[in-house]
Amino acid sequence: MDALWQAAEGFGWRVNAETGTIDGLTESGVAFRALPREGLVKLAVRMAEKKCPKLQARLTENPAFAELTVTGTDNGIELRFPMTDIPAAVLKDVIEAAARFGVELASESFNNKLESGREPAVAYLRGAAGALLGAIVGALPWFLVQWFVGWNMWYLGALVGIASFFGYSFLWGAHSTRFALGAVIVSSLLATTGFVVGAFFLGGDYAALVQVYAEMNMSLTAMDIVQYLGGELLGSWLCCAVGLFGIRGRILAYTHEHTWLRGRRK
Numbered sequence: 001m002d003a004l005w006q007a008a009e010g011f012g013w014r015v016n017a018e019t020g021t022i023d024g025l026t027e028s029g030v031a032f033r034a035l036p037r038e039g040l041v042k043l044a045v046r047m048a049e050k051k052c053p054k055l056q057a058r059l060t061e062n063p064a065f066a067e068l069t070v071t072g073t074d075n076g077i078e079l080r081f082p083m084t085d086i087p088a089a090v091l092k093d094v095i096e097a098a099a100r101f102g103v104e105l106a107s108e109s110f111n112n113k114l115e116s117g118r119e120p121a122v123a124y125l126r127g128a129a130g131a132l133l134g135a136i137v138g139a140l141p142w143f144l145v146q147w148f149v150g151w152n153m154w155y156l157g158a159l160v161g162i163a164s165f166f167g168y169s170f171l172w173g174a175h176s177t178r179f180a181l182g183a184v185i186v187s188s189l190l191a192t193t194g195f196v197v198g199a200f201f202l203g204g205d206y207a208a209l210v211q212v213y214a215e216m217n218m219s220l221t222a223m224d225i226v227q228y229l230g231g232e233l234l235g236s237w238l239c240c241a242v243g244l245f246g247i248r249g250r251i252l253a254y255t256h257e258h259t260w261l262r263g264r265r266k
Contacts, residue, residue, distance in 0.1 A: 021035055140161075
C-alpha cells in the first residue's frame with residue numbers, strides 16, 4: 001500500500017496510513033473517502049436509490065471493475081470493489097468517473113422532481129380566467145350604487161382587486177406568486193378601467209360634456225376625455241392597490257401552499 005499512499009499524496013489527497021483512509025475532492029468538487037483495505041469508497045453524492053443500478057452499470061462497463069457495486073446511504077453513495085494492488089491512477093479514474101456520473105444522475109433526479117411538481121398550463125388559464133371573473137364581480141357593488149343611487153363611489157375599487165384574487169384562488173389558479181399578482185393586477189385594471197370608461201359613455205356624462213364644449217365653441221378631444229377621467233381612474237387604481245396590500249398575507253399563503261394541499265383542493 002505504500003506506493004498507493006505516496007501516489008495519493010501526490011494527487012493532493014490527505015492520507016492516513018494508520019487508519020487506512022484517503023480523503024479528498026474530485027475535480028468536480030465532490031468529497032470522498034477511500035478505504036482501500038476494506039475495498040470501499042464513500043462519495044458525498046446524494047441521489048435517488050433507484051439511480052444506483054444505473055451508475056453501477058456505467059462504471060462496470062470497464063471490465064476492470066466488473067465486481068464493483070454501488071449502494072446509496074443517508075450521506076451519499078458507496079462503491080465496493082477489490083483494491084488489492086490497485087494502481088493509484090486507476091483508483092483516481094474510477095472515483096472521478098463515479099463523482100461525475102453520480103452528479104449527473106443526481107441532477108437528473110432533481111429535474112424530474114421539479115417536473116413532477118410543476119403545475120399544468122391549464123392551472124394558469126384557470127387562474128387568469130378566475131382573476132378576470134372575480135374582478136368583474138368585485139366591480140358590481142360599485143356599478144349598482146352608481147346605477148341605482150347615482151353616487152360614484154370610486155373607492156369601492158378596492159373590492160375589485162380583492163375579489164379578483166379570490167376568483168383566482170376559487171378556480172385553483174397556479175401557485176406562482178408572480179403570475180398570481182400579474183393576473184390579479186391586469187384583471188383589476190381591465191375591470192376598473194372598463195367600468196369607468198363604460199359608465200362615462202353610457203351614463204350620460206359623455207353627452208353632457210360634448211354639450212358643454214359645444215356651448216363654448218370647442219370640440220371634445222380624446223385628450224380632454226382622458227383628463228376628465230384621469231382622477232377617477234387613478235383613484236380606483238390606488239384603491240385596488242390598497243385592497244391587494246391588505247390581503248397580501250392571503251395571497252402569499254395561497255401561492256406557497258404545500259403541494260399535498262394543492263392536490264387535495266383539486
